[in-house]
Amino acid sequence: MSELESLYQEVILDHNRRPRNFKVLESANRKAEGFNPLCGDRVTIYLEVDDEFVKDVAFQGSGCAISMASSSIMTESLKGKSLVEVERLWTTFHDIVTGESSESSGQTDVGKLAVFGGLSKYPVRVKCATLTWHTLLAALHETQQAVSSE
Numbered sequence: 841m842s843e844l845e846s847l848y849q850e851v852i853l854d855h856n857r858r859p860r861n862f863k864v865l866e867s868a869n870r871k872a873e874g875f876n877p878l879c880g881d882r883v884t885i886y887l888e889v890d891d892e893f894v895k896d897v898a899f900q901g902s903g904c905a906i907s908m909a910s911s912s913i914m915t916e917s918l919k920g921k922s923l924v925e926v927e928r929l930w931t932t933f934h935d936i937v938t939g940e941s942s943e944s945s946g947q948t949d950v951g952k953l954a955v956f957g958g959l960s961k962y963p964v965r966v967k968c969a970t971l972t973w974h975t976l977l978a979a980l981h982e983t984q985q986a987v988s989s990e
């Protein structure tokens with residue numbers, strides 16, 4: 841394992857141990873639930889949005905370290921972002937975890953999301969990382985159906 845990969849793993853483990861924004865968001869005006877049957881990951885996303893911006897975001901759930909860290913890092917990354925930026929971050933994140941692009945194209949600052957770059961070698965684990973994003977988008981778009989990664 842390279843130095844960079846072990847650093848990334850440290851970040852993931854830290855977020856799993858101490859997930860950020862892990863709570864019920866009382867001010868939420870959107871909410872969605874997601875489930876990844878392959879791994880048993882569950883997540884509930886709470887969003888407070890207006891027409892343009894993510895004012896606040898939080899999550900609750902249980903699952904593997906990847907899924908917990910992904911939710912934690914995602915919620916950190918999205919606060920204060922415009923809805924357009926959120927969609928752009930999701931596209932970039934998807935490219936990173938599926939190996940379409942190893943780094944940010946330079947257009948978008950992916951920040952800590954880069955720690956999931958090693959996942960493209962483990963396709964099954966990609967679903968653990970993307971579940972929380974699919975759930976977020978369902979909340980944003982007010983999709984009523986329960987989200988499954990399948």
Ligand code: ZN
Pocket residue numbers: 876879880881903904905906907968
């Ligand atoms: Zn998982």
